[in-house]
Amino acid sequence: MATITRGAGIIRALSLLAxxxxxxxCAPKVYVSTIGESEAISSLCLQRAGKSANPLLDRYVEGILxxxxxxxxxRVADTCGEExxxxxxGVTPRQVYVPRIVYGSSDVMTFLAYRLEEGKAVPEIYxxxxxxxxxxxxxxxxxxxHWIVLKLKRGKQPVWIGEASVESYTPDIRARIGVLTEKLLxxxxxxxxxxxxxxxx
Numbered sequence: 642m643a644t645i646t647r648g649a650g651i652i653r654a655l656s657l658l659a660x661x662x663x664x665x666x667c668a669p670k671v672y673v674s675t676i677g678e679s680e681a682i683s684s685l686c687l688q689r690a691g692k693s694a695n696p697l698l699d700r701y702v703e704g705i706l707x708x709x710x711x712x713x714x715x716r717v718a719d720t721c722g723e724e725x726x727x728x729x730x731g732v733t734p735r736q737v738y739v740p741r742i743v744y745g746s747s748d749v750m751t752f753l754a755y756r757l758e759e760g761k762a763v764p765e766i767y768x769x770x771x772x773x774x775x776x777x778x779x780x781x782x783x784x785x786x787h788w789i790v791l792k793l794k795r796g797k798q799p800v801w802i803g804e805a806s807v808e809s810y811t812p813d814i815r816a817r818i819g820v821l822t823e824k825l826l827x828x829x830x831x832x833x834x835x836x837x838x839x840x841x842x
Contacts, residue, residue: 669807670838671824677801679793679830684716685724690792698814702730702789705819709826727792730821732814735784745774784808787817791825801830807841 687706693699706728707717750769755762788806792799805825807817824839 669809669841671805671807671821671841672836673803673805673825673828673833673839674836675801675803675825675828675831675833677793677799678832679795679801682715682724682793682830684718684722685710685726685793686718686721688721688725688727690727690729690790701815702728702818702822705822709822710829713826713829715829723795725794727794728789729792730787730789730814730818732812733786733788734812735786735808737782737784739780739782741778741780743776743778745776782810784810785812787814787821789818789821789825791829793830801832803828 687703689699706726710717710726748771750771752767752769753764754767755764757763785808786806787809788804791801791803793801803825805821807821809817820841824841827839
């Protein structure tokens with residue numbers, strides 16, 4: 642019986658290890674989608690789309706945009722001319738249902754029984770180790786979808802629009818806005834043709 646219990650434990654341990662490896666392999670991904678095209682741009686200005694709820698956070702996001710655009714040879718001007726890059730960003734909470742497995746304790750049961758030997762009842766102690774109880778339930782967790790939208794306008798006409806989003810366990814946009822901006826601006830002025838997945842290294 643002990644051998645059987647040990648074998649079951651090894652199988653369970655290997656199963657959990659395989660599951661853990663799969664979870665490690667699921668690195669966070671940024672979802673990027675762009676439409677429209679534009680030739681190379683050397684200078685533009687930044688504008689917040691819509692009303693600003695937090696001017697300090699806008700300034701922080703603008704700083705990240707300026708740095709990312711600068712790496713790509715685009716200067717951000719103080720006054721707006723023909724080229725304007727509108728930006729919008731936010732965090733949207735989303736509830737997800739996560740299956741859980743809990744293994745209960747495995748209590749050893751010892752009892753006295755009798756067996757017949759040459760017509761006589763001989764007492765003998767037996768030990769049984771039952772398999773652990775397994776409980777399944779569903780947990781509710783909150784994920785936060787961080788997103789940014791960039792809209793390049795020439796005059797009043799949009800010529801390129803890009804969107805990027807990523808899921809996170811934190812509602813703080815500052816945790817992911819840098820990554821979102823970098824991954825989206827990799828496709829600045831280009832059309833992805835569809836939504837694509839970009840791994841975060």
